[in-house]
Amino acid sequence: MRTQVAIIGAGPAGLMLAQLLHSKGIESVILESRTRAEIEETIRAGVLEQGTADLMRELGVADRMNRLGQVHDGIEFRFHRKGHRINLKELTGGKRVTIYAQHEVLKDLISARIATGGEILFDVGDVRLLDVDTELPRVQFRRHKDGELEELVCDFIAGCDGFHGPSRQHIPQRVRTEYSEVFPMSWLGILAEAPPSSPELIYAHHDRGFALVSTRSPEIQRIYLQVDAHDDLANWSDDRIWSELHRRLETDDGWTLIEGPIIQKSIVGMRSFVCDPMQYGRLFLAGDAAHIVPPTGAKGLNLAVSDVVVLAKGIETYYKQGNAEWLQAYSEICLRRVWKAERFSNYMTSLLHRHANHSPFQRRIQLAELDYVTSSPVGLASIAENYVGLPIDWRRS
Template identity: 50%
Template structure:
């Protein structure tokens, strides 16, 4: 097999990149370790910035997103007894769209056959070769047979645990990491949301988030110690805790239902600054992880893809190498700003184990300032809705 760009990973970043390249006449193949059903079974975020929805519109794969996505013009920061609404549309003239990452991935997969985007699922033992020369390739095993995919460039869109980042030699690595001393216990259920907009709550009992995937599907999280296990939490216990935190401040109160999914996820901030090594490029979670506070993960992947697709298209259609040379710097400038916002919002809204009465008073003072300051609300809204490319 031979192509111009070999893309590892059939998540949103890999599929977006593949569609953008094919639309411009650049040949590419997407190689995915898991099955289609496995990829579509992963539950992920659902708040889309205009950079992400704009790429879907550019591709003409936005009809279901436009029909089913919820337009969010504001969101809320909360304390125990009050909501602070951030009116993102009034403050920025923009909005975000609530549309599940799983649904966006499904739309991209469904559009692939008619647009000639080849996706190789269940490609095992993917390995990257020759990126320091002018003829890189991938090898992998499909249906028990080893395959080889020759290419000009490799795009690693294979997430935090994929092979792409690991293929970069240690001497070239620049990485930064921050682990958080708690996790998020989440529940997804087919119940109406407790409030018409998202609520990020800082309470005496810890952080909690009330969000939605649609008008009939809700996603909730609470902060839990890293020592907690999913077996420690029954559905009833979690619903009880959510009711205590959200019933006093939400419009509709928490509606209980059978969990479609429950899980505990640790939180980390991570940036792998070596986003290009010769003919290998990284995009999305292979290069960076953000805490889910602020909903930046998928949207950062989309901005990476916007930069990388422009660079690759300019190279193959006009021989311009400037975009390739500048990709890493352009992507990192936006990544670090989003990392800062997610880190700052996480610090503001969570109870850290080492914090005492002074730190809690500082959080309360900061939230009180946000409530009374248009300038503070504007800064939060600009970051939440997504900084310009």
């Protein structure tokens, strides 16, 4: 087989890259280890930055998002039993966020890929990247994980295969530096059959720990609460979850959390990770293969999208102008935005979560910071600017 770009992974990065390349007349083949059903049935929350939502519209894959997505003009920080609204739209000159689950984005992109005749191979196994530091890299794989070994020859490989995929390991250890941080807390997330308790997301800080009220649809709500990093889901009955959420979210203005049957619950760990560089030879990493952020800043999917916007521009410039400068600057451009997103996500995590090892002094500093950012125009503007999404900084050294 022969193509221009081999894409490893059909997550947000891989599928969005394929759609971007298609819009520019560039061929690609996607190789994915999961089945289509596994991808589309893995429920993941999603907060789309203004730029991500705009790109979906530009690429013609936004019909369902426009119908089903919920556009939010603001978010709420809640502490000391009082809510503090951050007006994103007003503070950023009209930018907003769209609540639209990640797996719904993937459904849209898969459908678009198939509709345009683009090749996507599901359920592949034994993926091997070869000659990535040459002008003719190759990918070997088996269809349906038990078939004969096949080979895909290409000009470029996009490693969009997540943290545990094979792509990153093909950047030699002598070349790459990996930065990581593991947080001492996790999120217990639930899906509940209930109408929305709030028209916008609530980020609640409480002495007992953090809580987040989000939404999936008018009938299904997504809610999280902070638990210990080593906690066990078996310790959390439905009654205990609701009791704890009520305590952490209670206010003095009569606001009420609406309960409903819990149809799914899980515990997700929190960590940060960055690989530098994000490229080696003809191999380019994107999305979770290159970086992980804690979910507090709502940046994971959006970083994946910004990565492939940069990569698609570099590949287009290479084919249409014979110029590889943008490709050579890929890591430099992406990592500027990645580290700013890591900063914001870590800031939000430190600001909103209860830290068991905090001294009384550190605790008071945390509360003073919450008071500052919710009462200062500068503090509010900084939260809003980062939350709706910073622009890509296209500077090259």
